[in-house]
Amino acid sequence: MPLLGCQRWxxxxxxxxxxxxxxxxxxxxxxxxxxADYQLRLGSGRERATLVKFLQLSYQELFPEQGDxxxxxxxxxxxxxxxxxxxxxxxADATVNAGSPIVPPPLSQPVAxxxxxxxxxxxxxDRHAHIFLLYVMPEHRRRGVGSALMRHAxxxxxxxxxRQIGLQVFQSNRPALNLYHRLGYQTQSLWMVKSLHPQxxx
Numbered sequence: 001m002p003l004l005g006c007q008r009w010x011x012x013x014x015x016x017x018x019x020x021x022x023x024x025x026x027x028x029x030x031x032x033x034x035x036a037d038y039q040l041r042l043g044s045g046r047e048r049a050t051l052v053k054f055l056q057l058s059y060q061e062l063f064p065e066q067g068d069x070x071x072x073x074x075x076x077x078x079x080x081x082x083x084x085x086x087x088x089x090x091x092a093d094a095t096v097n098a099g100s101p102i103v104p105p106p107l108s109q110p111v112a113x114x115x116x117x118x119x120x121x122x123x124x125x126d127r128h129a130h131i132f133l134l135y136v137m138p139e140h141r142r143r144g145v146g147s148a149l150m151r152h153a154x155x156x157x158x159x160x161x162x163r164q165i166g167l168q169v170f171q172s173n174r175p176a177l178n179l180y181h182r183l184g185y186q187t188q189s190l191w192m193v194k195s196l197h198p199q200x201x202x
Contacts (some may be wrong), residue, residue, distance in 0.1 A: 034089055034148050038111070038140075044088030049131075051086060052076050054113050058135045062170055084117040084132065087152065089145055112136040114149045116156060119166055126165055129157035131167040134176075146176075 034040040043051070080086065089112035112135060119130035124142045132155055136145045157165045167185065169176050 033092070034152070035093050035144055037143070038145060038148075039090050039092045039108075040152065041088050041090065043088050043113075045080070047088075048073075048076050048080060050088075050110065051080060051115065052115070054110075054135050055133060057137075058133065061138075062173060079117065079132070080115075082173070084115065085156070086116075087114045087149070089113065089136075089140075089149065111140045112145050112149060114153055116153060122162070126163060128162045129153065129160075129165045131165070134167075143176075146179055147183070150179070 015172060019145055032039060032041075052073050055075070056069050059066070059069050064179070088110040090108040090110055113133065114131070115133040117130045117132045120126070121128055131150075134146065134153075136149075136150055154165055166188075167180065168191070171177070
């Protein structure tokens, strides 16, 4: 279930927030147990390469005919920061000691991710949360992981005082569109593009 707020969208909507500093520490919600079989953990700046990998998986799944996604490392370099938190979902295959909480394996490979950012409401001028990326590995879909991550994103946005949350989704991504409609998301605007490359007339 790939979702990506691509680099052009980030440049238009997120760049006004770059460089702003605030003394207010924003709350970061971290829950150990996302679902019965999955753990949620906060990502770190040392995991940029893994984030790039998940971005590539998202694009490759939606646009398999396009082989070059070399711009994605630059997207992560520009926009991944403490102001744009990242969460990983890992399988909860952990050992349980009597009387102790479940501890996720330290080197578990992520099976899903959620990357949050910020946007500006073009009507009201308010900052609000924006989902840069939500991706679930194909073998872990239809288990409630995507819905659980969406709820986590909304909880994070509410906790810092946001009045709305936004996302961008490609029209061809029907499973994601169905999920967002089911969760109450509505279309506010349409992003229209036109190719300027010469096309043969037939």
